[in-house]
Amino acid sequence: MQTLKDNGKIIHNRRICDAAELYDMLIESPEIAKAAKPGQIVHIMCGEGTTLRRPISICETVGDCVRLCYEVRGKGTKWMAERREGDLVSLLGPLGNGFTVKDGERALLVGGGIGIYPLLSIGKACGSAKAAFGFRNVSLVNSLDLFESNGIATSIITDDGSSGRKGFVTELVKDALANNEADVVYVCGPRGMMAAVAAICEEAGVRCEVSMEERMGCGVGACLACVCKTTFKDNRGVTGEKYKRVCVDGPVFDSKEIIWK
Numbered sequence: 203m204q205t206l207k208d209n210g211k212i213i214h215n216r217r218i219c220d221a222a223e224l225y226d227m228l229i230e231s232p233e234i235a236k237a238a239k240p241g242q243i244v245h246i247m248c249g250e251g252t253t254l255r256r257p258i259s260i261c262e263t264v265g266d267c268v269r270l271c272y273e274v275r276g277k278g279t280k281w282m283a284e285r286r287e288g289d290l291v292s293l294l295g296p297l298g299n300g301f302t303v304k305d306g307e308r309a310l311l312v313g314g315g316i317g318i319y320p321l322l323s324i325g326k327a328c329g330s331a332k333a334a335f336g337f338r339n340v341s342l343v344n345s346l347d348l349f350e351s352n353g354i355a356t357s358i359i360t361d362d363g364s365s366g367r368k369g370f371v372t373e374l375v376k377d378a379l380a381n382n383e384a385d386v387v388y389v390c391g392p393r394g395m396m397a398a399v400a401a402i403c404e405e406a407g408v409r410c411e412v413s414m415e416e417r418m419g420c421g422v423g424a425c426l427a428c429v430c431k432t433t434f435k436d437n438r439g440v441t442g443e444k445y446k447r448v449c450v451d452g453p454v455f456d457s458k459e460i461i462w463k
């Protein structure tokens with residue numbers, strides 16, 4: 203794990219959507235790029251006035267660089283959006299566990315909104331992957347070229363039908379599984395969407411991994427700010443509930459582990 207200060211140099215930081223403050227930041231950071239696995243995150247220091255680092259998923263690695271795609275939500279991400287080519291940043295990472303890839307599995311990547319970004323690296327790592335993405339409307343559809351240029355065919359659905367089908371991404375998942383198009387489903391997006399996709403996969407008997415998002419503090423397992431409720435079975439077969447840390451036990455979990463309510 204890399205812990206140096208200012209261990210990343212910004213190669214570009216581009217706005218990628220007119221309708222929302224979405225940015226694509228490419229950072230040269232050879233040690234993190236070399237070590238990163240699909241689904242892992244970096245914890246980025248966002249300027250002097252922000253004590254806590256902010257977690258952002260690694261969208262993909264490109265040579266010595268990591269790509270982060272992010273939305274401006276508050277102080278930290280606004281600071282990120284103001285960075286320019288050549289600026290230095292401090293990254294902690296790669297953190298977390300990442301997705302599990304099994305040889306020969308056909309993957310369906312299921313993303314909603316900014317949840318599409320962490321799915322690029324896992325899509326690239328799978329021998330065969332398709333994507334089903336949901337957006338609120340056509341003005342928010344972005345970054346499909348990143349997937350298509352890596353041979354990942356994308357299907358789009360929007361809440362209002364302004365691009366692709368009208369409806370929610372769960373409908374694309376139901377169709378894909380009914381047509382036996384996937385052996386594993388990787389999901390990232392709003393919690394309700396991930397819970398619904400997890401239920402569809404469980405019903406269809408298809409393996410499903412979800413990338414959980416919780417507010418984070420330390421990023422290294424010490425503060426317990428990021429816990430989510432999970433189920434476990436001990437070696438006598440007795441089941442119970444347990445809090446797990448998204449930063450070190452996740453962010454990726456088998457969907458059956460998560461207690462969604």
Ligand SMILES: Cc1cc2nc3c(=O)[nH]c(=O)nc-3n(C[C@H](O)[C@H](O)[C@H](O)COP(=O)(O)OP(=O)(O)OC[C@H]3O[C@@H](n4cnc5c(N)ncnc54)[C@H](O)[C@@H]3O)c2cc1C
Nearest residue numbers: 256257258259271272273275276277278279415416417453
């Ligand atoms: C594992 C993980 C991976 C992530 N990957 C990405 C990514 O690839 N791209 C991206 O744009 N964002 C990602 N996020 C979310 C990102 O970390 C937050 O948007 C960011 O920390 C907000 O910081 P801020 O200072 O800009 O906003 P703040 O001022 O801290 O908060 C602004 C608003 O956003 C809400 N918020 C902040 N953090 C979270 C959170 N983690 N979950 C839900 N609501 C939150 C706050 O409640 C508040 O309403 C990820 C979060 C996690 C936990």
Ligand code: FES
Nearest residue numbers: 419420421426449
């Ligand atoms: S952020 Fe501190 S334990 Fe996860």
